Amino acid sequence: MAGLKTRKKQRLVVASIAVAAIAGAVLLVLFAMGGDSLSLFLQPSAVHAKEIEAGKRFRLGGLVAPGTFSKAEDGLTYHFTITDCAADIPVTFKGLLPDLFREGQGVVTEGRLNGTGTFVADTVLAKHDENYAPPGTMPKNAEACTHPEGLNSGYNTSPGSRG
Amino acid sequence: MHRFANPAEFNRLADAILPWAKVVMAAAFLYGLYLALYASPADYQQGESVRIMYIHVPAAWMAMFTYMVVAVASFTALVWRHPLALLAGKAAAPIGLVFTGLALLTGMLWGKPMWGTYWVWDGRLTSVLVLFFLYLGYMALWRALDEEDKAGRAASILALVGVVNIPIIKFSVDWWNTLHQPASVMRMDGPSMPVEMLWPLLTLAVAYKAYFVVVLLYRMKLEINLRKLSVLSSLEVQG
Known part of the structure; x- marks a missing residue:
């Protein structure tokens, strides 16, 4: 035994x-x-840090900065800014937006940077956060995104001032 | 533990648990579905689609919970050569496969209207798909070898190798940028959902667990009976 x-x-x-x-x-x-290679998308700060060149395809994600959303005259092209509260990147997208797309909510886009530092997206997916709440109320942990320099403060979005 | 190694003892215990588990399962399913589909609020962002959550999230919890049951059973079977542990793993795996499939399917049906896509290869979705294949691999190994002992041992080793996937699934949404949202219920600072949504979710989680107990016990009883049958028929052949 x-x-x-x-x-x-x-x-x-x-x-x-x-x-x-x-x-x-x-x-x-x-x-x-590393986190970036296994992540679905890059946030604006990471895009700036990596100095990704124009024309290279990648996914960009973050919050749709409040007050930046606009529709072009053709009714199909949209402009908005994606922010991670530390850096902003302007985005243009022509196509159908998902139902959950709103200002102040998360979004994942796929496309390329053009010569002027604008991200030209051909896919936009809405990323909903972990908060649930009945209609008319605000969730407990609502996204509190306070931009250190204020939105659209001219954070390095043009290629000339980058890096 | 060794008391339950005796199949007769196990059968007695299973027969004692089964009626209670069935009552809990029926009550929790009825009450949970009533709350989830009818008596709970819509979401301030997602509207009525949020009700998919009450099916999807408990299914995903079950997928991981069942894998842990298979892994612990496999460990017990490998180390202590406990025959009932081996059967418990074998009996639990198909249940886990079904719930993993349900989590993937309801996730896709939820993703299309909310995200705008059925599928992306992000950390959470991919690691759950890996879990689905781990279950398939475990079940395939059981059938791949003719000798029960060897098949069970090979499958158990695979189950233990795959256990690293469980923390990866859980923390994928924290470690990497994913399209899937982070945890709403099991998080450090408490659930980020109101009680009237949390309650149907937890009730259905209890219902799923009770279902697991019922099906697991029946499947284990079946396995034991099959074994008895094969011993009997081999005796007959000899006699």
Whole structure:
């Protein structure tokens, strides 16, 4: 019986170490790959930090800055600014916006920067946040986005002043 | 623990639990669905579509919960060679597969009207799809080898390798930018939803768990009976 007990203890140790080692290895690999490569989109600050050149396709996400949304005369082209509260990028989009698209709400767009630092999107997805509330009320943790320099304060959105 | 290693003892326990689990399941499903589909408010942003949440979120919780059951059962089976633990894992996996599929499907149906797309390859959606394939792999390994012992051991090892995916699913929305929103209920500073929405959600979560208990116990009883049957028929062949 003593031998049986030792073998069980041995299996316990081996199995525990194996599970911990595999989990640790996978998590280390994920963190080594870095947040950006595994993220669905870049936020405006990251776009500026990486100095992504015009014409390169990527996804840009953040909040639709309140007061920046406008519709062009053709009725199909929209202009708005995506902000992460630290940096802004102006966006133009021609197409249908999802129902949940609003100012002050999250959005994920896909497209390219043009020569003047405007992001020309061909896809716009609405990203709803984790807050739920009945109509007419405000959620407990409403997005409190206070821009450090005020919205549209001329944060480096033109390529000349970038970097 | 070893008391339950005895199949007769297990059967007695299962028969004692089953009626209660069924009552809880029926009551929680009826009350939960009534609250979720009728007696709860719409959302200030999403409107009536928010009701998909009451089906989707408990399904996603079940997908992860069931995987943890399979993983713990596999660990117990590998270390202590506990035959009922092995059967528990085998019996639980298809339930987890179904709920993972339900979470993916309701998520897609919710994503189309809310996000504007059925699917994106973000951290949360992708890691849940991986979970779906882990369940499939576990079940396939059980069938891939003729010897029950070896098949069970191989499947159990796969289940343990895949357990790292559970924290990845949970924290994917915090570690990476995803289209999927962060947690609303299991978060440090308390749920970000009012009580009248939280209550139907938790009631349905209880209903799903009770369903799990009922189906798991029936499936384990079935496995035990199948085993008895195969022993009996082999005896007959010999006799």
